[in-house]
Amino acid sequence: MIGNLETFQDELAASGFPPLVNKLAGAGFRGRIATRDLGPLRLVSLETPASVCTGRERDATDGENLAVKVMTRGRTRIEQGRGDADLGPADLVLLDPARTFRFESTAAAHVTILVPRRELRIRPAQLDRLIGVRVDGSHGPGALVSVLARESARSATGFREAEALRSAAAVIELIAVALEARLGDEQPAPDEGLRNRITGYIEARLADPDLSPTGIAAAHHISVRRLHKLFEDQPLTVAALIRRRRLERCRAELTGSGRTVTAVAARWGFSDPTHFSKLFKATYGYNARALTTSNRARTTRTRTAGPEQDGGRQGRQ
Secondary structure, three states: OEEOHHHHHHHHHHHOOOOEEEOOOOOOOOEEEEEEEEOOEEEEEEEEOOEEEEEOOOOHHHOOEEEEEEEEEOOEEEEEOOEEEEEOOOOEEEEOOOOOEEEEEOOEEEEEEEEEHHHHOOOHHHHHHHEOOEEOOOOHHHHHHHHHHHHHHHHOOOOOHHHHHHHHHHHHHHHHHHHHHHHHOOOOOHHHHHHHHHHHHHHHOOOOOOOOHHHHHHHOOOOHHHHHHHOOOOOOOHHHHHHHHHHHHHHHHHHHOOOOHHHHHHHOOOOOHHHHHHHHHHHHOOOHHHHHHHHHHHHHHHHHOOHHHHHHHHHHO
C-alpha cells in the first residue's frame, strides 16, 4: 500500500508501531507499507523517503512486542537506550517499541519483525545491552536473520496454521541465536555459558518424561541448589522452562498433526492428560482439544471438496 503521511502513520500504528513524528515529511511524502503475519510474528515491509523521526514512549502495558529491524536499502542511524546504531543494507537492530527512540534515514527500505516479548525470552539485563545495538548482517547468524526476514516478508502467505507456527518458531530461534552471538562479542560470564549449555540440554530432551532439575544438575555435575541459582534472574525457573517449552511443542503438533491430545501430551512428557489440559488452558486461554477439533473440520472439508469442486472454484476465481 502506498500512502501520504497521514495514511502511512495510521497504517504504522495499526501494525503495532509507536506514534512517530517525522520532521522532514511534507505534503509530497509518499511511503509504502505492507504487513504479513506468520504465526505470532508480524512482518512489516516499509519504503520511506529521507526522514528524521522520533518515536514517543508508549504505555508500559503496550510493550507486548520487541522489534527486529532489518535494512534492505539505504542507511539509517537509530538511537535507543544506550545504543547508537549506524545501519547499512542487511544490518539489523533490536528495538523496544515501548521506549522512546530517534532515527535519521536516507530514502530506504526495511523489514521489521515484531516478536512477542515472551517468545524471545530475553532477560532485562540482556535487553538493556542489546537495544539499539547494530548486529552485522553480512556474516554469521545475523546474515541468516537478514536473508530470512527479507524472504519471509515476501512469501509469508499460504501457510497452514501448523506450518506458520513451526516456521515462526524457527525464525524466533534464529533471531535469538543472532542476538546471543552479539552478546557473545562481549565475553560472557562463566555462569551465562553454563546456563546456555543447560538450556540446550533441556531443548534436546523435552520428550523425556524423566527430565527434571535433579537429573539436569547431575548431568552437569552441579548441585540442584546451584542449578536453581543459575536461573534465579531468568524469566522462568528450570521447571517452568521445561513445562513451557513442552507446551509450545504440544501446541505446534496439535495444530497440524491430527493426533489426539492424549498422544501428543504423552509424547512431550505429560503423563496425566487432565493435568496437561488444565496447564494448556491456563497458558493459552483455550482448550487443547479445540485444536484437534479444528483440524478434523479442515480435514473433513478437504475430503468433501473433491477434484471437480476444487476445479470449479479455481475456474470461478
